[in-house]
Amino acid sequence: MQMFFSKTCEYAIRAVIFVAQKSEGGRKVGIKEVAAGIDSPEHFIAKILQELSKRELIQSSKGPNGGFYVDSIARSNTLADIVRAIDGEKIFKGCGLGLKSCSETKPCPLHNDFKEIRTKMHRTLQSATIGEFNENLNLGLSYIKER
Amino acid sequence: MQMFFSKTCEYAIRAVIFVAQKSEGGRKVGIKEVAAGIDSPEHFIAKILQELSKRELIQSSKGPNGGFYVDSIARSNTLADIVRAIDGEKIFKGCGLGLKSCSETKPCPLHNDFKEIRTKMHRTLQSATIGEFNENLNLGLSYIKER
DNA sequence: ATATTAAAAGATATTAGGATCTTAATATAT
DNA sequence: ATATATTAAGATCCTAATATCTTTTAATAT
Numbered sequence: 300m301q302m303f304f305s306k307t308c309e310y311a312i313r314a315v316i317f318v319a320q321k322s323e324g325g326r327k328v329g330i331k332e333v334a335a336g337i338d339s340p341e342h343f344i345a346k347i348l349q350e351l352s353k354r355e356l357i358q359s360s361k362g363p364n365g366g367f368y369v370d371s372i373a374r375s376n377t378l379a380d381i382v383r384a385i386d387g388e389k390i391f392k393g394c395g396l397g398l399k400s401c402s403e404t405k406p407c408p409l410h411n412d413f414k415e416i417r418t419k420m421h422r423t424l425q426s427a428t429i430g431e432f433n434e435n436l437n438l439g440l441s442y443i444k445e446r
Numbered sequence: 447m448q449m450f451f452s453k454t455c456e457y458a459i460r461a462v463i464f465v466a467q468k469s470e471g472g473r474k475v476g477i478k479e480v481a482a483g484i485d486s487p488e489h490f491i492a493k494i495l496q497e498l499s500k501r502e503l504i505q506s507s508k509g510p511n512g513g514f515y516v517d518s519i520a521r522s523n524t525l526a527d528i529v530r531a532i533d534g535e536k537i538f539k540g541c542g543l544g545l546k547s548c549s550e551t552k553p554c555p556l557h558n559d560f561k562e563i564r565t566k567m568h569r570t571l572q573s574a575t576i577g578e579f580n581e582n583l584n585l586g587l588s589y590i591k592e593r
Numbered sequence: 594a595t596a597t598t599a600a601a602a603g604a605t606a607t608t609a610g611g612a613t614c615t616t617a618a619t620a621t622a623t
Numbered sequence: 624a625t626a627t628a629t630t631a632a633g634a635t636c637c638t639a640a641t642a643t644c645t646t647t648t649a650a651t652a653t
Contacts, residue, residue, distance in 0.1 A: 302540050303560075305448050306610065309544035316555060329630070343611050349632060362619030363629045378556075386448045393449050397456035400592050408463060408579040408588045409525075412570040413450075416563060423559040432555045441555045445547050453642065476598070489644050496600060509651030510597045 303420070308385040311347050313337040313443045315381055318348075318357055319369040320433045327366030338444045347385075354384045356429075374430035382424055391421050450567070455532040458494050460484040460590050462528055465495075465504055466516040467580045474513030485591045494532075501531050503576075521577035529571055538568045 304312070317336045321328045330348065334341040348367055352359045356376055359367045382390060394401035395413035403410075435441040451459070464483045468475045477495065481488040495514055499506045503523055506514045529537060541548035542560035550557075582588040 302536055302544065303450070303542050303563075304544075306544065308448075309542075313543055327630095340611055342613075345631075346611085346633090352631085359631060360619085361617075361629085361631045363621065365619075365630045367631085389448055395450050395456075396460055396590070397449065397451075397453065398589070398592060401589070405589050407590065408582065409570070409574070410588070412574075416450075416566055416570070419563055419566065423556070423563070427556070427559075435555065440553075441557070442545070442548070442552050443543065443554060445545060474598095487643055490642065492599080493601090493643090499599085506599060507651080508597085508599045508649070509653095511652065512598045512650085514599085 303390060304382060305386050307343075307347060308382055310337065310339045310344055311351060311381050311385050312378055314339070314344055314348060315351065315357060315369065315429055316432050316436070317443055318367050319374060319429050320436050322368035323430075323433055325368075327360065327364065327368045329366045333367065336444060338446070351381070351384065356381060356384060369429060374428065376429050377425050378427045378429070379421065379424035381429075391417055450537060451529065452533050454490075454494060455529055457484065457486045457491055458498060458528050458532050459525060461486070461491055461495060462498065462504060462516065462576055463579050463583070464590055465514050466521060466576050467583050469515035470577075470580055472515075474507065474511065474515045476513045480514065483591060485593070498528070498531065503528055503531060516576060521575065523576050524572050525574045525576070526568065526571035528576075538564055 302309070314333055314337055317333060318328050321332070321336070328336075330341060330345045333339070333348065334344050337344070348357065348359070351357045352367070356373060357367050358370050358373060359365070379391075394407055395409050395416075396407045398407050401407045401410060407413075432441065436443065449456070461480055461484055464480060465475050468479070468483070475483075477488060477492045480486070480495065481491050484491070495504065495506070498504045499514070503520060504514050505517050505520065506512070526538075541554055542556050542563075543554045545554050548554045548557060554560075579588065583590065
């Protein structure tokens, strides 16, 4: 594998964006719909949504007509909040060569290059709110599933 | 875990830089010395060095006074070559949200942001030759091990 | 011949990804 | 009120990938 985020985190981001889009009008979205909507294993995404719900990055209600949704407060959370909740701070803070002691005063050979990359990553995720992708998705200008 | 590269790849980069530095004067570096020099598990780094040697990113010789070294030709390989050999192209090409079908014409919501990050990553690694870190390491201006 | 060293292959351990099953909550019909 | 259907929450388990360790084999300088 190997990419910027764990698989769990990739699914989490896509799921939150999807639920935010679909629940914009007030309705709730079931697990099956989420799994189908973002091409993820149903039971795996269920577990991820649970965790996100516990951390109040999305909301849920049980029972008939229940499901997941993103309320107006949660809509202003950022993608950085999701990444932090699932993968932690490493992508924003960690050394590219895996050195725990890497720092400004004891830098690895790539310290400054990676600093730029991490900064760009942080800016991108921190400035992207959960709610801001709806329009482009609705217009078919961007996609969060394979087919 | 989760970072830009796999643990294997982090060790590989550090090991190659280390061997390049230590073998600059013509001598060869044993596995134990590499493991100690970059703080890696000895047997694990042995396997990684094997693979790098097979791909001619470093050189080796068996027997007494044998060991690993980087010849003048291999010294001009780049860190991007190491990353490609170990982790493949994904860090340079893959979608940040894990979508195989993500592309210019069917972009994920973060496609353009991630493109910038990947480009920066590629430029950094492609322009960094294996040999270029010796001086800073020798001067104690950068570090490749924990303590 | 012997000691030294990497190559090769395989075994084991750990972690992450994914599946299964049970429990709890709640809307709705009776 | 009660039963039932629907839905998420939670726990547990299985599987696959990754990381690490062990053992054996092959090369080579002396």
